[in-house]
Amino acid sequence: MKKQKENLPAIKVSHVTKTFNVYYDKANTLKERIIFLNRNQKEVRKVLKDIDLEIQKGETVALIGVNGSGKSTLLKLMTKIIYPNSGTIKINGKLTSLLELGAGFHPDFSGRENIYFNASIFGLTKTQIDQRLDDIIAFSELGDFIDNPIRTYSSGMYMRLAFAVAINVDADILLIDEVLAVGDQHFQEKCLKKMKELKKEGKTMVFVSHSMESVKFLCDRAVWLYNGQIREDGPTEQVVKDYLKECS
Numbered sequence: 241m242k243k244q245k246e247n248l249p250a251i252k253v254s255h256v257t258k259t260f261n262v263y264y265d266k267a268n269t270l271k272e273r274i275i276f277l278n279r280n281q282k283e284v285r286k287v288l289k290d291i292d293l294e295i296q297k298g299e300t301v302a303l304i305g306v307n308g309s310g311k312s313t314l315l316k317l318m319t320k321i322i323y324p325n326s327g328t329i330k331i332n333g334k335l336t337s338l339l340e341l342g343a344g345f346h347p348d349f350s351g352r353e354n355i356y357f358n359a360s361i362f363g364l365t366k367t368q369i370d371q372r373l374d375d376i377i378a379f380s381e382l383g384d385f386i387d388n389p390i391r392t393y394s395s396g397m398y399m400r401l402a403f404a405v406a407i408n409v410d411a412d413i414l415l416i417d418e419v420l421a422v423g424d425q426h427f428q429e430k431c432l433k434k435m436k437e438l439k440k441e442g443k444t445m446v447f448v449s450h451s452m453e454s455v456k457f458l459c460d461r462a463v464w465l466y467n468g469q470i471r472e473d474g475p476t477e478q479v480v481k482d483y484l485k486e487c488s
Contacts (some may be wrong), residue, residue: 248330248332249294249295249296249297249330249332250295250296250297250298250299250331250332250333250412250444251293251294251295251318251329251330251331251332251413251444251446252293252294252295252328252329252330252332253291253292253293253314253317253318253327253328254292254327254328254329255290255291255292255326255327255328256288256290256291256292256314256317256324256326256327256328256329257286257288257289257290257324257325257326257327258287258310258313258317258322258324258325259284259285259286259287259325260285260287261282261283261284261285262283262284262285286468287310287468288310288313288314288317288324288468288469289467289468289469290327291310291314291327291468291469291470292470293314293463293470295444296444297332297333297412297442297444298439298442298443298444299445299460299461300435300439300444300445300447300458300460300461301445301459301461301462301463302446302447302448302449302458302459302461302462302463302476303315303446303447303462303463303465304448304449304450304452304455304462304463304464304465304479304480304483305464305465305466305471305483306466306487309465309466309467309468310465310468311448311465312339312417312418312448314465315337315339315415315417315446315448316339317329318331318335318337318446319335319337319339319415321339333411333412333413333444334363334409334410334411334412334413335412335414335415336362336406336411336413336414336415337414337415337416337417338399338402338406338415338416338417339415339417339419340417340419344357344358344361345357345358345390345398345402346390347389347391348389348391349389349390350386350387350388350389350390351377351382351385351386351387351388351390351393351401352373352377352386352387354390354401355373355377355401355405356369358405359372359376359405359408359409362406362409362411363409364409372408375408376405376408379400379403379404379407379408379430379434380400380401380404381400381427382397382400382401395422396422396423396427398422399419399420399422399423399427400423400427402419403419403420403431407438411443412443412444413443413444413445413446414435414438414443414444414445414446415445415446416435416445416446416447417448418448418449418450420432420449420454421449421450421451428454432454432457432458435447435458436458439458445459447459452483452484455476456477456480459476460475460476461473461475461476461479462474462475462476462479462480462483463479464479464482464483
């Protein structure tokens with residue numbers, strides 16, 4: 241039974257469709273609802289259309305595509321922030337994600353206190369966090385600011401803290417959205433180097449980025465999403481080449 245479980249993919253997406261309602265002239269007050277009774281119209285926008293995708297354990301996969309193609313929506317579905325209208329997503333392994341900066345952080349508490357809050361969300365005990373605290377602070381490079389309220393942090397500082405926590409929770413699967421784009425060049429390179437190390441350790445990673453250089457540096461496989469569907473899935477070099485050719 242255990243051997244059978246080990247052979248399962250890390251992530252299996254089966255026939256997943258996701259729609260959102262987009263409202264036009266939406267009434268926000270009772271007065272507006274009465275005045276614009278017949279104008280509260282909506283459009284059902286299909287963001288993902290019958291997606292099938294398997295990511296094997298130990299794979300590092302990039303999701304690429306123009307804005308609005310469904311990349312971030314697919315990551316949010318994988319982490320169960322939102323749910324599909326139809327289809328299923330199965331995750332085999334402990335998962336951590338960096339999708340929205342500051343998610344799980346309380347702005348009025350310090351960076352140090354938020355490390356405890358955020359790491360506990362990922363299932364670590366206080367003793368485990370105590371053991372990793374120095375490593376998290378060192379990686380974040382926020383030593384001089386770690387006891388300041390994080391509402392005083394810049395977006396880059398948020399990202400440093402969030403990334404430092406995420407890589408220290410012993411997850412099997414790491415989902416990363418475009419958050420690395422807000423960091424400075426030095427820290428972006430440091431994060432990519434760390435992700436390369438995690439890849440060598442056999443971690444599974446799904447990486448959304450508009451930086452094709454970062455994608456080629458880190459990922460062996462790329463999935464190109466176009467208009468809510470998979471346009472191409474294959475070796476990174478080839479998929480990126482086709483994507484850039486289409487965009488030029």
